[in-house]
Amino acid sequence: MFDFSNTKPTVSLNVERKRIEDVVRNKSNCKEDDHVLVQEMNCLEPDCPPKETLIAIFTEGQAPLHFRIHKGLAEITDDDLSNVIPKFPSLPSQ
Secondary structure, eight states: OEOOOOSSSSSHHHHHHHHHHHHHHHHTOOTTTEEEEEEEEEEEESSSSSSSEEEEOOOOTOEEEEESSSSSSSGGGGGHHHGGGGGGGGOOOO
């Protein structure tokens, strides 16, 4: 079970969320009207990492593409994102 009720995000978490969204958008060939979601979640289950980040791309007419990184937003590195982005299927060109 996940807790989506994070308190109001701090400026630094919003900056991290935007950084991650920009990298995913640029490297995954997203169209301008595709939606990229980056959400940090707290896990409430015993064997789950305390924080996890969900990254999803919503493209009209296609099933959402998603991946989880078992780290909080502030902990995600460019290497983490480089490992995730190749796992997304190629999106149609703009």
